[in-house]
Amino acid sequence: MTAQGPAEPPSEELTRLAELHGVAASYSPSPDRTVAASATAVTLTLAALGVDAGTEASVRAALAARERELAERLLPPTVVLWSGAPSPALDALPPGTRLSVETEEGEARTSVEGLPPGVHRLSVAAPDGRTAAAHLLVAPSRLPTPTTRSYGLLVQLYSLLSRRSWGMGDLGDLAELSDWAGRALGAGFVQVNPLHAAVPGAPTDPSPYRPSSRRFPDPVHLRVEDVPEYAYVTEREKLRTLLERADRLRASVLEKDALIDRDAVWELKREALELVREVPLGPGRRAAYADFLAREGEALEDHATWYALAEVHGPDWRSWPAGLRDPRSAETARARGELMDRVDFHCRLAWLTDSQLTAAQRTTREAGMAVGVVHDLAVGVHPEGADAWAQQEYFAAGMSVGAPPDAFNARGQDWGLPPWRPDRLAESGYEPYRRLLRALFRYAGALRIDHVMGLFRLWWVPQGHPPTEGTYVRYDAEAMLAVLVLEASRAGSVVIGEDLGTVEPGVREKLRERGVLGTSVLWFERDWEGDGRPLPPEDWRADCLATATTHDLPSTAARLTGEHVELRDRLGLLTRPLAEERAEAAADTGEWLAVLTRLGLLHGTGGGHGASEEEAEIQAVHRFLLRTPSRLLGVWLPDTVGDRRPQNLPGTWDQYPNWRLPIADAQGRPVTLEELAGSARLHALIDVLRTG
Structure with missing residues (x-):
């Protein structure tokens, strides 16, 4: 084994101190290579955990204190x-x-x-x-896994517009999709992107994976017309004007090939919800709202207070007046009282959104779905948002979550998300984590955990340093898993871990032991320990969600045609000549198509990539997934109509419209939910899954 690393690796004493606090002094990007973390990264990470390791003397003192503490x-x-x-x-x-x-x-x-x-x-x-x-x-020792196989649809909810939504998909669309998919298609679940509350801005960050709060949902997803008080709004002319603006906004996305404008949608919905709020709640509705306030308690009050303060001082709480940066200060209590009307408005929005999410899951059960809605838990929160403000004691100051350098990104990654402190979590009995999961499981048939490896360790990057100068911090995986299993079992929900990419040895085995399903994507399933050939279907994991693609990858049509390479070339993202990239992509696709042909799964293909050949190949990909023992099969909804565009293209920011594209057909024409329901191409693919 060779050792490589920065010029100033940690000393032996610093390494020992780091290990006793769960901080790694080195990591192994591959089995035959170990990289030492820099002494600076280790020292700064320990400082974020409240450990002074700035000098040799302080390291010795901290080490002696920690050894004594653990011994006693x-x-x-x-x-x-x-x-x-x-x-x-x-x-x-x-x-x-x-x-x-x-x-x-x-x-x-x-x-x-x-x-x-x-x-x-x-x-x-x-x-x-x-x-x-x-x-x-x-x-409980483990979660029960699904006893029968089912397939479901994977969709970014904002991208699913109907003729009733206001410029982006909403919870009414989710309920409609679920009802149709369960009753007419026999689907067992619908998986959506994180619906967490966003940080407001100009513009708002469209990524659902950098939320303001993971515990509370975003009211931009509300179907305003489904709020009971909507029918009794007295200012009908104002409401009619808003509906006309919503019609124009929806038409611009569906008919003029515009991007989804989340801020414009929220502006309309906020104005409408202000009108709806003027309608008094009936006795039953008032009692239900009171129950919600009592159940959510201080966490909801903090959440709503942050949004009320953000309306006055802007969304970055770190730039607020000093007294307001502390959620427990007298200044914050005074401001909360002065802004009580706005605090109540944001509490009301959280209640309405929670109610519609609960109704959507209830719809899936009534439609016969075995699992229902699969919600997505982002790996962290925005440093400027509500959770980071309200739960400051649980977050590591001056740190960000990311990923170390690897074969795909030599510079590493900084995701801009503050990590939870493992020591503070343990001291609290994992209270914030428990409450987060309990809130999500309340309306989830299953929960997908993004970067599930984060239950074991996360790559911490000190502020002001590149991702290459970070290090891993370990969490108590037994406790994190126990909380997850406890809350999921109480809710009767399934858990799916997103375990793609580099996974530490033993992690997948530990997750499987506790009943947490994994994620398998066709193009990555190869015999990496052998000849690297596509993994035969019978050798796939049973305890997983198997799918052809995800929101971060090319659509199946784009991969089969090589259009994903052309897109990256147009955006200047290729690191090798275009001809090389094309050849490698074609070889990879060709190898998989040869497997599909050899297994007799590729029916009716010709010699080119016309519509019939492309559809036949996509169907063959899903016939292959059916051959695996995987308990859950996921169909990327844009694949059902031949969409070419990825919803997110990692490595881009303003070069590509990430998280803002409606589902479209092979020609790039946006497709509504109503058109999806009538799509012959969709039904042909679904028939493959239903008939085997």
């Missing part, structure tokens, strides 16, 4: 107990240690035997007089 403590801050399995932390207690447990329900016990799943409070007293208290996280 009886329990870690959070203890994990999987149902039916021993707990290493409890087994390590001195003989004769007395235990007492206060359960979530307030029941007192003197043993952990037979404890129900939940987060309880554990106290211990050792014979030598030492005492300790910890959160006791009891979780």
Whole structure:
């Protein structure tokens, strides 16, 4: 094994200190190569965890203190107990240690035997007089995986416009799509992009993966006409004007080939919702709203306060007056009182959106879907947003999540998302994580976790430094998984981990052990440990969602025709001559087509790439997916009509309209939900999945 790295790697003492705090002093981008993290990266990362390692003396002092702390403590801050399995932390207690447990329900016990799943409070007293208290996280040993195979549709909701939506897909469209797909197509689920609340701006960041809040949804997704009070708005002329503007906005996207304008959509909806809010709630609706406020408590109040303050001071809380940067300050409490009307407005929006999300999931069940809506959990939040403001104590100051250099990106990646501090999570019994999951599972038949490897470790990049000067920070994967399994089991939901790309050894096995499904994309499934050839269908994982593509990859039609290479060439993104890129892409596609032909899955193709040949090849790709044992099969909805354009092209910002494209056909013409329902091409592909 060779060792490479920066000129100033960490000293032995700094390395030891880092390891004791879960900070990596090196990493292995490949089995035969180890790269040392820089001493600067390790020192700054430790500082973000509250550990002074700025001098040799402070390193020695911090190391001695940490070793002493670990040697003397009886329990870690959070203890994990999987149902039916021993707990290493409890087994390590001195003989004769007395235990007492206060359960979530307030029941007192003197043993952990037979404890129900939940987060309880554990106290211990050792014979030598030492005492300790910890959160006791009891979780089922694993999640049940789907017992029957089902297929579903994958869609970026904003891209799915109907003749009723206001310029971008909304929750009414989601319910309509689900109802039709479940009843008419026999689909078992619909997977959507993250619907988290966005940071308002001019313009708003269109990426659903850099939200203001992951816990609360974005009201831009509301179907305004489905709010019960809408029918009783008295200012009908104002409402009529807004509807006319919405018609023009929708037409501009569908008929004039314009991009989806999220800000313009929200401007219209906000004005309409201000009118709707003037309608008094009936007694039942008022009681339901009161229940929502009570259930969400301080978290909702913080969320709504941030949005109210952002209307006055702008969306970056770090530039607000000093007193308002602290959600618990007297200045913030005073401002909240002065802005109570706006705070209530944003609370109301959260309630309405939550209600429509719940209704959408209920629709899937009534339509016969086995899973229902699969929601997407982004890996982090925007540093300027509501969660970063309200939960400052849980985020590592001066740090950003990203990825180290690899074969695809020699400079690494900085995603601009502040990471959670693993120590603060553990001290709280993972409370913010638990509450986040509980909120999402309330209306999710399944949850897709973006970059699920983040439950184990994340690449932290110090502010002002390039991604190459970061390092990995480890999380307590047992605790993170236990919380996930606990909350998913309580909701009766499935969990899908997005485990694409470089995955640390043992991660996929650990996820499978706990019932978390993985993700397999056809073009990446090769025998990487052998000859690199396409992986035979029988060798695919059973516990996964199998699909041909995702929102970050070329559509299947673009890959088959090579148009994804031409797009990257037009944007100046190729790192090699166009001819080389074309040849490599054609060879890759040709190899897969040869496999499909050999297996007898490619029916009715000719010698070119006309419509019939292309459709036959896309159908063959999905016949291949049917040959795998994968429990869930996902169909990228734009693939059903031959869309060429990716929804997101990694590595671009303003060069390409990421997250702003409506679903379109092979000629680039936007296709509505109503047209999708009548598409012969769509039905032919779905018939492949339904008939096998």
